């Protein structure tokens with residue numbers, strides 16, 4: 001049979017939502033009002049919103065139908081049992097603790113196992129993970145392989161952990177100070193890059209050597225499994241579910257944001273095998289989220305997630321998903337725009353430091369590029385660089401490892417012509433990069449400053 005090359009959206013559109021077209025004058029006014037921070041914009045002032053892939057995807061017909069099965073009983077709802085079965089079908093951990101989103105799971109876990117003197121290694125901590133660890137007085141250390149910090153170096157699994165560096169860290173600090181080792185799949189802050197099964201096994205071995213638990217930050221587990229399916233020796237013949245279950249079996253627990261590969265608009269969970277930790281976590285859950293059979297979620301949300309977890313491991317979905325992200329990256333690369341290579345799963349990362357060499361990192365080239373994309377084309381991306389990671393708990397500031405702008409692709413939401421428009425705008429801005437100014441921060445909060453800081457052109 002002929003194999004066609006065009007990879008199509010594996011769905012028809014069933015319900016549509018209009019987009020708005022703000023004028024150039026309006027966009028300039030909105031930027032001024034927002035203090036040049038795109039998090040401060042009203043979403044209705046954005047044409048193509050690539051700020052995040054988190055909770056911004058389209059739910060399927062079957063998910064909306066599942067919402068109607070939501071049972072809002074306070075305790076022991078059937079929706080909870082459907083959610084539990086769907087989670088454990090992929091991640092068969094003994095304890096599953098539902099939360100309203102991923103960071104709530106992080107907050108609970110690190111409140112129980114963090115604290116001063118502790119150190120938590122990860123390939124790369126996401127910003128809320130790092131902040132939740134540091135909030136307890138513990139230290140968060142990023143140990144991604146060196147290739148993972150070089151945007152233009154091709155490597156099939158750029159999210160992998162530097163296993164030797166992990167071993168050294170544990171030996172130097174003492175395993176008694178390392179409550180857990182984390183692996184973020186895919187490695188969001190490092191470019192949405194995958195982690196291989198071989199690397200997970202190697203990290204598992206190090207953990208076993210020192211008797212340490214391994215947890216997954218599994219937000220984009222299905223995208224990671226697709227990369228393993230495509231790129232890792234001997235994995236082509238396996239189903240996505242099998243690969244996910246092997247990833248799960250190599251770890252002792254997980255934190256999860258269902259706003260990513262749960263294909264839902266809200267939700268998350270914390271899961272683990274350890275009974276004592278689970279008891280402590282559930283006690284905290286009751287204080288901050290809710291009863292253990294709903295966490296911070298309505299029954300209808302649990303239903304949407306349960307159905308989403310069935311859809312997200314579908315090979316047609318993942319083939320389309322990963323290819324459509326690659327399509328944007330390839331088009332920009334062909335147009336000469338420096339992008340992180342190879343493309344990640346959920347986002348394309350523009351290398352602002354390479355594109356704007358005239359702007360020093362402490363004048364935030366990523367922020368400058370993100371502002372220009374909105375000003376010129378109404379596109380909202382997100383700086384992942386010195387604004388996000390440059391300020392340290394001791395108050396000092398230094399350049400982040402990379403200055404990137406992330407264009408995150410919401411799941412099942414934009415079509416190929418939306419993406420072609422993005423390519424056109426980004427290419428134009430890149431051709432005029434030399435005209436872009438640096439920025440300084442005129443107002444910033446004590447933590448997670450990228451969400452609310454205000455900026456002025458230098």
Ligand code: F0G
Nearest residue numbers: 052054101102103126128188217219257
């Ligand atoms: N871990 C990773 C790797 C994430 O990407 C996120 C969220 C979280 C944890 C926290 O989950 O938002 O449900 O509380 N990432 C979003 C993003 C916000 O835009 O990348 P949450």
